Amino acid sequence: MDEYQTAEETTFVVDEITTIIKETVESTIGNSSYQHNRINQWTSSIVESSLSQLTKLGKPFKYIVTCIIMQKNGAGLHTASSCFWDNTTDGSCTLRWENKTMYCIVSVLGLAI
Amino acid sequence: MSDLAKEKAARLLKKRASVSSLGSHDVRAKETIGKTKDSISTVSYIDEPGHHDDIPRPTVLMENSYQLTPARCFPVVTVKSILKDVLISYLQEEKYEAELCRQMTKTISEVVKARVKDLMIPRYKIIVVISIGQIRDQNMRMGSRCLWDAAHDTFSSHTFKNSSLFAVANVYAVYFE
Numbered sequence: 001m002d003e004y005q006t007a008e009e010t011t012f013v014v015d016e017i018t019t020i021i022k023e024t025v026e027s028t029i030g031n032s033s034y035q036h037n038r039i040n041q042w043t044s045s046i047v048e049s050s051l052s053q054l055t056k057l058g059k060p061f062k063y064i065v066t067c068i069i070m071q072k073n074g075a076g077l078h079t080a081s082s083c084f085w086d087n088t089t090d091g092s093c094t095l096r097w098e099n100k101t102m103y104c105i106v107s108v109l110g111l112a113i
Numbered sequence: 114m115s116d117l118a119k120e121k122a123a124r125l126l127k128k129r130a131s132v133s134s135l136g137s138h139d140v141r142a143k144e145t146i147g148k149t150k151d152s153i154s155t156v157s158y159i160d161e162p163g164h165h166d167d168i169p170r171p172t173v174l175m176e177n178s179y180q181l182t183p184a185r186c187f188p189v190v191t192v193k194s195i196l197k198d199v200l201i202s203y204l205q206e207e208k209y210e211a212e213l214c215r216q217m218t219k220t221i222s223e224v225v226k227a228r229v230k231d232l233m234i235p236r237y238k239i240i241v242v243i244s245i246g247q248i249r250d251q252n253m254r255m256g257s258r259c260l261w262d263a264a265h266d267t268f269s270s271h272t273f274k275n276s277s278l279f280a281v282a283n284v285y286a287v288y289f290e
Contacts, residue, residue, distance in 0.1 A: 018156045030152065036252055043256035051260050062266070064240065064285050066257035073251035076211055077244065080218035082226040084239040086289075096155040111238055111287050 010060060012091030012110045020053045021095050021106050034071045034101040043067050046106065054108070064109040071102050085111055180236075180290075182265065187234055187286040189269045195228050196271035196282045209247040209278040218243045221282070229284060240285040247278055261287055 028046050032038075046067045054063050070077060083092070089112035097104045203221055207213065222243045229239050246253070259266070265288040273280045 014156075022154055022156075025154075026152070034252075039252070039254045043254045044258075047256050047258040051258050055260060062259070062261040062287055064257065064259045064261070064287075066242065066255065066283070068244065068253065068255045070246070070253040071251040073249055075247040075249035075251050076209065076214070077246035077253075078211075078214045078218045079242065079244040080222045081240065081242040082219075082222035083241070084226055084230060086238070090238070094157050096157070097152060098154075099152040107242075109240055109285075111240075111289075113290060 010112060011089060012061070012093075012112075014091065014093045016057065017054070017093050017108055017110070018095060021050050021093075021108060022097070024050045024053060025095070025097050025104055025106060029069075029099075029102075029104060033099075039069055043069055046104070050106065050108065054110075059110075060113045061110040062113060064111075066107050068105040069102055070105075072098070072100070077103075079105065079107075081107070081109075083109070183234075183236060183288050185234055186265075187237055187267050187288075188232065189267055191232065192229060192269040192284050192286075193271055196225060196269065196284065197273075199225050199228070200271060200273040200280050200282055204245075204273055204275065204278065204280055207275070207278065209245075214245045214247075214278065218245050221245075221280075225282065225284065229286075234286070236289050238287045238289050240287070242283045242285075243280065245278060245280045248274070248276070255281060257283065259285065 024046055028049070029042050032042075047065050050065050050067075051063060054061075054065070068077075068079070081092070083090070090110060092107060092109040094105065094107040097106070199221060203217060203224075207217070222241045225243070226239060226241045229241070244255070259268070266286060268283060268285045270281070270283045272282075
């Protein structure tokens with residue numbers, strides 16, 4: 001009666017997600033320099049396209065994608081996250097990407113339904 | 114959750130890994146004259162991949178509760194005041210220092226998580242994300258988007274700023290059916 005999904009489909013697979021996010025970031029800002037008037041559009045576009053790619057995986061997960069783009073200016077930034085969830089099925093993955101003028105940090109949290 | 118699960122969680126938290134890759138083979142070199150943008154990307158994850166087989170994990174089978182909607186809604190306003198409280202009490206007089214802020218982000222995220230757990234909202238998974246940065250004439254944009262059930266899942270957010278640093282706190286609450 002119940003459909004039992006294989007372990008493959010119900011755990012958070014970091015590698016797949018990393019590839020997807022990296023491609024998304026590189027296609028959005030891969031060859032650009034920091035531009036103040038476009039940054040709004042870039043963050044939205046990175047987050048939205050990552051989310052739509054993640055849904056295409058078809059896994060029974062709820063996703064939270066956050067993206068931080070910061071201009072390179074010598075300033076420091078620290079990010080930490082603390083999660084109250086089920087360790088066996090939920091997971092997170094963070095990608096730090098940089099080029100000569102900016103840093104981009106994208107983190108994906110996946111929670112099993 | 115049971116003690117066994119808590120132990121597992123503690124063990125998993127200790128395993129952290131990160132993988133860096135330098136830009137050369139990752140960069141799609143365009144044929145523009147004289148311009149190759151180098152990029153570096155780093156990935157970090159909670160648990161090393163492929164280690165799942167080492168530790169035998171008995172899967173926890175849960176019975177159906179036949180409950181689709183939460184009994185109590187997540188109190189967004191209460192959580193926002195918790196965030197405000199915590200950020201102000203920990204950061205009001207602080208100046209940005211790399212080592213201090215590194216510890217501070219971890220401490221603050223644990224403290225906020227503990228206080229939100231104390232509210233005892235049943236069947237909600239909680240994610241707390243804290244970012245602390247230095248103010249130095251730079252520009253920055255943070256965005257987040259979530260794929261979830263908009264009727265029951267929600268988030269709460271607060272920012273704090275003083276003369277040398279800024280802090281952003283986000284709490285996401287996801288209902289577990």
